Amino acid sequence: DAGVTQSPTHLIKTRGQHVTLRCSPISGHKSVSWYQQVLGQGPQFIFQYYEKEERGRGNFPDRFSARQFPNYSSELNVNALLLGDSALYLCASSLGQGKETQYFGPGTRLLVL
Amino acid sequence: GDSVTQMEGPVTLSEEAFLTINCTYTATGYPSLFWYVQYPGEGLQLLLKATKADDKGSNKGFEATYRKETTSFHLEKGSVQVSDSAVYFCALEGLAGGYQKVTFGTGTKLQVIP
Numbered sequence: 001d002a003g004v005t006q007s008p009t010h011l012i013k014t015r016g017q018h019v020t021l022r023c024s025p026i027s028g029h030k031s032v033s034w035y036q037q038v039l040g041q042g043p044q045f046i047f048q049y050y051e052k053e054e055r056g057r058g059n060f061p062d063r064f065s066a067r068q069f070p071n072y073s074s075e076l077n078v079n080a081l082l083l084g085d086s087a088l089y090l091c092a093s094s095l096g097q098g099k100e101t102q103y104f105g106p107g108t109r110l111l112v113l
Numbered sequence: 114g115d116s117v118t119q120m121e122g123p124v125t126l127s128e129e130a131f132l133t134i135n136c137t138y139t140a141t142g143y144p145s146l147f148w149y150v151q152y153p154g155e156g157l158q159l160l161l162k163a164t165k166a167d168d169k170g171s172n173k174g175f176e177a178t179y180r181k182e183t184t185s186f187h188l189e190k191g192s193v194q195v196s197d198s199a200v201y202f203c204a205l206e207g208l209a210g211g212y213q214k215v216t217f218g219t220g221t222k223l224q225v226i227p
Contacts, residue, residue, distance in 0.1 A: 031213065042117075042202055042217030043157070056212030090156060094213065102206065102215055104149075106156035 002027070004093050004105035012111045013081050021076045021108045025093030031055075032074040033102060034066060035090040043090055049074055050096060078110075086112045115140045119203045119218035126193055126225050134188040134221045136177075136203035144207040146170075146179050146186040151200045151220070160188075160201070193225045 005024045013019050025032050031050040035043035045058040049068035068074045072093075078085055088109050092102035119136040126132060138146065148160040148170070161170030166181035175190045186203060203218040 033213070033215070035215075040220075042204075042219045043215075045214050045216070048212045048214065050212070056214055058214075088156075092215070100213070101145075101147075101159060101162060102213070103159065104157040 004091055004103055006089075006091050006105040006108050008108060009106070010109045010111075012113065014113050015081055015083060017081050017112075019078050019081060019110060021078075021089050021091075021110070023074045023076070023091030023093075023105060025072050025074070025091075026103055028095065029093035029103075030072055030096045031094045032068055032072065033092045033094075034074070034076045035092065035104075036060070037088040037090060037107070038084075039087070046076070081112045083112050086110055115144065115205055115207055115214070115216040117203050117205055117216055117218035119201075119221055122200075122220070122222040124221060124223050126223070128195055128225055128227050129192045130225075132188070132190040132193045132197075132223070134201055134203075134223070136186045136188065136218060138184050138186065138203075138205050140184075140205050140207055140216075142207055144205040146177070147204045147206065147215070148175065148177055148186070148188050149202040149204060149217075151202065153199070157202065193223070195225045195227055198223055198225045 033048040034046040037043040048056040052068045088107040091105045094100045145164045147162045149157040161172040163170040163179035200220045
């Protein structure tokens with residue numbers, strides 16, 4: 001079975017640009033979460049989506065937004081990129097809300113110049 | 114809010130040495146606890162988990178026991194290999210405001226030398 005997939009794997013942008021990252025969850029999983037991992041630190045929670053609705057949001061500015069599609073895939077959008085947005089962006093999926101294990105994708109490495 | 118504290122690295126060990134990476138947590142309710150491993154240039158892989166007090170998670174020779182009385186989930190391995198070199202993250206998963214959130218520690222880098 002395919003795991004969580006993310007695209008692109010790497011991305012280079014300049015300050016002020018916009019970026020869209022994509023995630024496909026494991027088949028049958030209805031919940032998708034996004035995390036930001038800055039180099040040398042642990043991942044930080046950004047969003048959780050379940051059944052196409054935002055269920056949770058971490059301490060990130062409004063420049064960060066996301067959505068989930070009817071097929072449960074998800075996009076993370078970041079506007080007006082800053083140098084500090086350079087990070088590994090991880091997507092995780094799970095069956096749904098509750099005490100379930102989240103399975104992580106390989107991540108998208110974003111570099112903002 | 115929830116938090117995870119793990120020992121700072123890097124930890125350097127010789128092959129076949131015993132490994133302990135300490136992890137303590139603060140959380141409301143009864144979170145699930147995890148160890149994730151991240152190899153260079155890769156995403157996170159679930160190493161092991163425990164969902165309730167006194168549970169022992171184990172995988173690939175690694176073990177950790179959910180200790181509610183000491184709010185700890187220390188990672189151990191009896192004999193490390195060079196291939197175990199990676200960054201290890203302790204994490205807890207709880208429900209907050211109706212959603213599922215994983216809180217990570219800062220990671221401990223392990224380097225195993227031949």
